[in-house]
């Protein structure tokens with residue numbers, strides 16, 4: 001995450017603000033939370049309850065989220081994530097999305113990731129199931145590093 | 159085995175859905191209610207022609223697989239889900255189990271709808287006789303049943319989650335295989351509805367197991383974890399034999415075993431444990447995976463692909479009205 005950590009994260013980590021380059025939602029079953037823990041990188045978790053104030057991102061970030069519901073696109077994106085993305089400044093800083101789900105849900109496997117990818121015009125970087133296998137952890141770890149490096153190179157060129 | 163009388167809930171209070179102690183109860187209840195379906199909705203008779211293209215061996219295999227699944231759904235509907243009710247932590251949890259139990263009966267009946275559409279009464283009777291006589295099938299039902307009648311509520315949830323999320327898959331493989339070859343596609347549609355239901359069941363029972371672990375001593379947690387892996391091994395060995403018994407005749411046993419490993423890992427994750435089988439043996443045939451979920455193949459992923467261009471997801475309608483953009 002060296003690419004984005006231009007300012008020391010500590011100073012700016014006040015209250016609802018976060019400069020983490022990984023922001024995620026996980027419900028009380030905590031599968032996604034356990035996956036992110038295994039990544040062992042700095043990450044910020046969105047509030048579990050919609051009634052709580054959402055986070056404000058300060059730096060570019062990748063969003064990790066599970067799919068819930070998903071009957072013909074309805075209710076697939078958790079309300080807490082909708083609340084977070086309804087904030088225009090958060091939308092401006094999202095660079096990619098990683099979907100969590102379960103292939104047993106068939107056509108709606110990781111649908112929430114697709115929806116956000118289209119709505120925010122960012123790539124759906126990866127999909128994994130439940131709390132992810134060790135291979136998923138390795139791939140996301142490496143993939144994210146490469147992704148941020150490439151983004152910063154692109155910016156330098158422009 | 160002489161099963162003891164099933165314990166019933168000792169104390170019943172009226173369920174107040176306006177006082178929710180665990181919001182997962184409502185979420186899962188709503189999802190199960192929205193998922194409700196009946197086999198009559200699926201035009202199974204469109205598979206009659208396709209059925210006729212299967213060889214006699216393939217037909218026999220298919221019928222046996224479906225009677226095996228019928229047995230598991232019957233077990234889960236009449237004993238398994240019901241046995242979880244007395245241990246429920248919240249009254250809403252009890253209601254979810256009654257919903258699960260009912261859907262298992264719908265599942266069990268669905269196989270009979272498939273049979274009556276595709277096969278003769280004589281063939282059906284023979285397949286059911288096979289299910290009673292097959293030692294591996296009977297053994298898996300007996301192992302699970304013994305825990306349902308046992309007196310440890312958390313072990314009951316472990317057994318139940320392994321049934322929901324692991325034991326069905328030696329059977330579910332076959333309709334996915336047929337579907338990948340454009341055979342019995344309506345039957346596969348029905349099975350996919352069952353698979354989706356089982357995913358919610360396994361998630362929910364596994365979640366309640368993890369809730370049950372909260373506040374227990376480290377020793378007790380370790381005991382239950384060991385127990386989970388022991389039971390998984392015992393069931394796995396039996397599944398391997400069952401798989402060879404069924405699929406050797408058509409040469410698919412090795413392919414099925416990969417699917418078993420893949421699902422065993424997911425069953426363990428539903429209980430909050432790490433996957434057990436390494437990726438070298440969980441590389442499920444991509445045709446089977448995409449029969450299960452059209453989005454499951456790696457080509458959709460930016461990290462896994464060549465990485466030369468961005469992959470923006472396919473257009474999907476969002477009907478939720480709380481989006482601001």
Ligand SMILES: Cc1cc2nc3c(=O)[nH]c(=O)nc-3n(C[C@H](O)[C@H](O)[C@H](O)COP(=O)(O)O)c2cc1C
Nearest residue numbers: 026027029030031032066069070101102105109110
């Ligand atoms: C009610 C319910 C509906 C779900 N619907 C989907 C779905 O449509 N597509 C999918 O890929 N996963 C679906 N899932 C699976 C979850 O996304 C998966 O279990 C995830 O790991 C949950 O993450 P969390 O524990 O961090 O909240 C569903 C799970 C539940 C309980």
Ligand SMILES: [Fe+2]
Nearest residue numbers: 231261262265
């Ligand atoms: Fe079932």
Ligand SMILES: [Fe+2]
Nearest residue numbers: 322355356359
């Ligand atoms: Fe089930």
